[in-house]
Amino acid sequence: MTQRQVFPPLTLRTIGLSWGRGGMALGESLDFSVSAGRCLLLRGPNGTGKTTLLLTLAGIVIPLDGGFALEGGDEEIAQIHYCGHRNAIKPLLTVLENLEFWRAINGPTGASCAEALGTVGLLGLIDLDAGYLSAGQTRRLALARLLVSLRPVWLLDEPTAALDAAGHGLVSRLIDRHLEMGGLAIAATHDPITLAEPDRLDTLALGALV
Amino acid sequence: MLRRELALALRGGGDVLTLVLFFVIVGAIVPFAVGPDKVLLARIAPGIVWIAAFLAMLLGLERLFRPDHEDGSLVLLRQADLPLSAIIAAKMMAHWLVSAVPLILASPLLAVLLAMDLASFWRMVLSLLLGTPALAAFGAIGAAVTVSVNRGGLIAPILIAPLSIPVLIFGVGAITAEQSNAALLFLAALSLLALALAPFAAALAISSAED
């Protein structure tokens, strides 16, 4: 099966990265790298700083020490999709309006809104006010955001939260497709992620470091 | 971006109406506090209108960044293709359209209640038009600085008020003073300067806020 390589070959590499919050280090001197087409699973008990690490890699939280770099990436354009705990969906706008906004703001480089909604299974609710969605449906809408704008790096924080078994499968499929296109992903999750090719998966267990 | 902010604001329902109501009420309770003497009211009317406008715009500030901060949109907006300052400029514009323009449209009500004469009325409208953008700009800076503070809604007015004093001075001066044209000029200059700088200052403050 041919692979459509949409993204240039990138590697996300950390060099002695220490991260934390409020001056408190949650992790120290971490070195790892994730190459194109691979997914890194972050595992660890609550409080070990998975979320903070993802936020640091997203550029929201400043590293305490060390650094990270996206090698092979274009400095100018935004490369990262961050999908966090909160869905950033406005309840007063419809499903379509929510997605169209993010498509416009993040760049309409990916699927159309209709396609993306079809993939996540929300096409029937396209004109519904997003406030009426259930937690799982809102999460799917947040995932659709990843599809409408193509960015090589996916940072996913508990992507399967509030999703049922079908939703779990959806997340795995989405990550699969993304990796096939040459993207890379880092996902912090307690749930199992089954990829089509399991050797694309690496695991990093936090909490053993500090 | 502008479209979304406007849509959000308008769908937000009662908000615009509440703001206008607040504005009118502040102006309307003044005669109860100082007495209905028309001469007195006419003298202080410009000041009252401007204070009411200032307070009403402060009220509307909570909607500027806090909802986006709370639902995680701010984190994503920082990752968008558009620079954060452009996004904030759009938000400020939307905020001004939703908060200030209704006030300006409601100002005739206050003018009548406070016995303002016609010449002053037109100067008042003009001064509000030229000055409220500056209030929106300073308000945006105050809101951006306090966005990651839990009780930030209380501190923001304290920070914004000293910055807004020149706006009040020139705004009222534009209505009453003999040098009202000079005041209008200062007001316009201040608004332009504030509008130009505020998006960058606010963007810097927000990108320094860890989520």
Add this chain to the structure above:
Amino acid sequence: MSIDSAPKQSWWNRISHPGQFVTWTKPLLWPLTILTAVLFVAGLWFALFNSPQDYQMGDTVRIMYVHVPNAWLSQFVYGVMAVSALGTLVWRHPMADVSMKSAAPLGALFTALALFTGALWGRPTWGTFWEWDGRMTSTLVLLLIYLGIIALWRAFDDQLRAARIIAVFTLVGAINIPIIKFSVDWWSTLHQPASVFRADGPRMPGSILTPLFVMFFAFTFLFLTLHLKAMHTEVKRRRIATLQRKAAQGAAS
């Protein structure tokens, strides 16, 4: 045989580390304190005993020797804060935000003192404790800005994150302060067309200048001493907070 090939650190880098900053500048504290005390004694002696009475105001003009330096300091301290803010944002010097945070209460104090001594001076001179003239009003607004910044520091739990945000606001304030002064002056000429009594008195002959200069230096060194001490305190405070948090984390796991 090993060769120490590490580059010699410049003094600027050496004082970057908070702990080193404290140890390095600690020896300065006592000399500064003594110098401040000496200047005050000299200045006060000059001010109280060795300078002439003003022909108009009598002895009360001596308040000027305290009032004017305080007024000058209220603006100088904001300048220090603004430079520290640049240090935090542009050069990212780690001690810059400590400097900024420590300067704020001192600035508020000196501004309040300026207002207070101004009022004391005003009472016998103008008949009231307060006049809304350009200078007093601008100083009052400056005090409000200081107090707002102090409130902002207290509102944040995480002081390090707060530092950059407050630095932005401090710089915004720095740009605004001249605008505020200008507008307040314009406003006061509108409302008080009669020429207002100039708060720093008539032209000053030399015998008044000497005590004034000495008091200037006295107060400035007072600020420098207090500022340094406050920075030390802040460093220690942060260290305690970090230790407490580490203890909490250690106890929980």
